[in-house]
Amino acid sequence: MLNIPTQSFPAPSSQQRVSPGGSGATGRNKVALKPGHSLMDWIRFAKSGKDLTGLRGRLIEVTSEELLKHNTRNDCWTCIRGLVYNITPYMDYHPGGEDELMKAAGIDGTELFDQVHRWVNYESMLKECLVGRMATKPVITNKVISPPPAPMSLAPPNSIAPPPEKDGRPRYDWFQTDSTVHLVIYAKRKIPSSGCTVVDLRDGVLRIEVLLQKMSYMIHLRLTDEVEDNVSVQTAFSVGKIQLTIRKQKAGKWATLGQALESHNTFLRKQDRAVFYRECALVSKTDVNHNTRVYRLQLPPGTAMHVPVGKHVYLKTNIQEAEVVRPYTPVDRTLWTPPDSAQDPDLYLMVKVYRDGLFTPHLDSIHPGGSISVSGPEGSFSLRPLRDVTHLFLVAAGTGFTPMARLIHTALRDVQTIRKTKLLFFNRTEEDILWRSELDELAATEERFEVEYVLSEPRESWSGTTGRVNETLLRETVSKPDGSKCFACVCGPDAFTELTMGLLRQQGFEDQALHAFQG
Numbered sequence: 001m002l003n004i005p006t007q008s009f010p011a012p013s014s015q016q017r018v019s020p021g022g023s024g025a026t027g028r029n030k031v032a033l034k035p036g037h038s039l040m041d042w043i044r045f046a047k048s049g050k051d052l053t054g055l056r057g058r059l060i061e062v063t064s065e066e067l068l069k070h071n072t073r074n075d076c077w078t079c080i081r082g083l084v085y086n087i088t089p090y091m092d093y094h095p096g097g098e099d100e101l102m103k104a105a106g107i108d109g110t111e112l113f114d115q116v117h118r119w120v121n122y123e124s125m126l127k128e129c130l131v132g133r134m135a136t137k138p139v140i141t142n143k144v145i146s147p148p149p150a151p152m153s154l155a156p157p158n159s160i161a162p163p164p165e166k167d168g169r170p171r172y173d174w175f176q177t178d179s180t181v182h183l184v185i186y187a188k189r190k191i192p193s194s195g196c197t198v199v200d201l202r203d204g205v206l207r208i209e210v211l212l213q214k215m216s217y218m219i220h221l222r223l224t225d226e227v228e229d230n231v232s233v234q235t236a237f238s239v240g241k242i243q244l245t246i247r248k249q250k251a252g253k254w255a256t257l258g259q260a261l262e263s264h265n266t267f268l269r270k271q272d273r274a275v276f277y278r279e280c281a282l283v284s285k286t287d288v289n290h291n292t293r294v295y296r297l298q299l300p301p302g303t304a305m306h307v308p309v310g311k312h313v314y315l316k317t318n319i320q321e322a323e324v325v326r327p328y329t330p331v332d333r334t335l336w337t338p339p340d341s342a343q344d345p346d347l348y349l350m351v352k353v354y355r356d357g358l359f360t361p362h363l364d365s366i367h368p369g370g371s372i373s374v375s376g377p378e379g380s381f382s383l384r385p386l387r388d389v390t391h392l393f394l395v396a397a398g399t400g401f402t403p404m405a406r407l408i409h410t411a412l413r414d415v416q417t418i419r420k421t422k423l424l425f426f427n428r429t430e431e432d433i434l435w436r437s438e439l440d441e442l443a444a445t446e447e448r449f450e451v452e453y454v455l456s457e458p459r460e461s462w463s464g465t466t467g468r469v470n471e472t473l474l475r476e477t478v479s480k481p482d483g484s485k486c487f488a489c490v491c492g493p494d495a496f497t498e499l500t501m502g503l504l505r506q507q508g509f510e511d512q513a514l515h516a517f518q519g
Contacts, residue, residue, distance in 0.1 A: 039093070043319070053128075060131060061133060061134070067084060078104040086131050170186060170210060179248055179251050184242070185219070190237065190239075197242050199244065219264060221259065230247070231246055278374060284296045292352045293364070294349065296346050304345075309410050311378060312517075314327050329402040329517070335439065351363060386411070393487070395474075395490045422451070494518065501516055
C-alpha cells in the first residue's frame with residue numbers, strides 16, 4: 001500500500017458533469033430512507049471523523065483484481081473516473097437504495113453513474129470515502145515522444161468563406177475593425193430557433209459553448225487585448241451561422257485573436273463536457289403561494305444565455321463545506337409573457353421551499369444582491385416532435401408544473417398544428433395550485449387551452465376532480481381523439497412520473513410520443 005501525500009493527490013475538480021438526458025431521461029426510483037439518513041445527516045456523519053475507508057487515512061493504488069474483491073454489501077468499493085471509493089458507509093443514505101449502488105460493486109462504475117447520477121457531485125459527497133486511485137498499467141512503446149505544441153496563435157483569415165461541406169465539425173472565423181471584433185461560427189447544420197449559444201466573457205477570457213443536440217462545440221480563448229463586457233449575439237438559424245460582436249476598449253488592429261485555452265475548438269458529446277457555472281445575482285423574490293416563490297436571477301456582465309423551452313439549469317452552493325447541486329426549470333415572468341418582455345435576459349425560477357430541506361432554505365436565505373452559481377442549459381427535451389402534433393397533454397404534480405409553464409406558452413403561440421393543449425394538474429390542496437388565476441384566465445380566453453385540477457386533500461367545498469393519478473382517471477381525462485396525433489409530457493415526484501408514464505403507455509402512447517421531465 002502507498003501513502004500518497006496530500007499535495008500529490010489533488011482534490012477532484014468541483015465542476016460537475018451532467019447526463020444528456022438530464023430532465024428528460026428516465027431517472028432512478030427513490031426509496032424511503034430510514035429516519036436520520038437524509039443528505040444533511042450524511043454530511044454530518046461524513047464529517048464526524050470516523051474512518052469511512054478502513055485504511056486509517058491512507059490513500060492507495062488499487063488494481064482491478066483488488067477492486068473486484070470488494071463487491072459485497074458490507075465491503076463495497078467502486079471506481080468513478082479513476083478514483084476508488086468505499087461506498088459501504090453510504091449504502092443506507094443513498095436515495096436510490098442499496099440495489100442501485102450494488103450494481104457498481106467491485107467494478108468501474110463510471111458508465112452506470114453517468115446514466116443516472118452524473119449531475120450529482122460525487123467528489124464532494126464521497127471525499128471521506130476515498131480509497132485511492134486505480135493503478136495504471138505501463139504501456140511500452142518505441143515511439144519518440146514529441147515536445148508539446150507551442151501555444152496556438154490565431155491570425156485573422158483572408159476571408160470568411162463558408163467551411164468545406166465534407167467536414168461535419170463546426171468551425172469559426174473572425175474579422176475586425178479598429179473598434180470591434182466579430183467572431184463567426186459555422187455550425188454546419190440548422191440551429192434550433194430556441195437558441196443554443198452560451199457566451200461568457202470575463203477578464204479577457206472568452207468562452208463560447210454551442211449546444212447542438214447531444215454535442216457541444218467549444219471556443220475558449222484569452223483575447224489579445226482588453227474588451228468591454230457586453231457581447232452581441234446574432235444567429236441565422238436556417239443556415240446554422242452565429243456571429244458575436246465584441247467592442248475593444250482601445251482602438252487598433254489585433255495581430256491575432258488570442259491564445260487558445262483548454263478545450264478550445266473541440267467538438268464533444270455534451271455529457272463529456274464539465275458543467276460551467278457563473279455567479280448570478282438575486283434580484284428579487286416573489287411569493288406565488290404559501291410555500292413557493294419565483295426567484296429572479298441576473299446573469300453577470302459578459303454572459304449571454306437563453307435557456308430553451310424544456311431545459312433546466314443547475315444551481316450550486318456550499319452547505320456545511322459540502323457542495324450541493326439541484327436542477328430547476330426556468331419559467332417566464334408570467335404565464336403569458338407579453339411580447340415586449342420576450343427578450344428579458346434574467347432567469348426566473350419557481351421553487352417550492354421545504355422548511356426541513358437542505359437546499360431550498362439556503363436559497364431562500366439569500367437576500368437580493370446576493371449570488372448563487374448557475375449552470376448553462378441542460379436536458380434532452382426538443383420541440384421537434386411537436387411539429388405535426390394535434391393534441392398536447394401535460395400531466396404535472398406540484399412544482400412539476402414549472403417545465404409546463406413555458407411549454408404551454410410555446411404550444412399556443414408557436415406551434416400552429418396543435419389544436420388543443422390540456423394541463424392535468426395534481427396538487428394536495430387548492431392553496432398548492434401554482435398560478436391558478438393565470439391558468440384559469442388563459443383557459444377562459446384561449447379556446448385551444450384547457451386545464452383540469454386534481455386534488456388529493458380537498459376541502460368539502462371543492463367540486464372538481466379528486467384523488468391521485470390512476471388508470472381510470474387518466475383514461476377519463478387524457479383521451480386520444482380519433483385521427484389525432486398526440487404527445488404527452490409528465491413531470492412530478494419520481495414515483496408519480498414513473499407511474500403516470502406506465503399508465504400512458506398502457507393507454508396506447510408510444511415512447512416517441514412521451515417525454516418525462518425529471519431532475
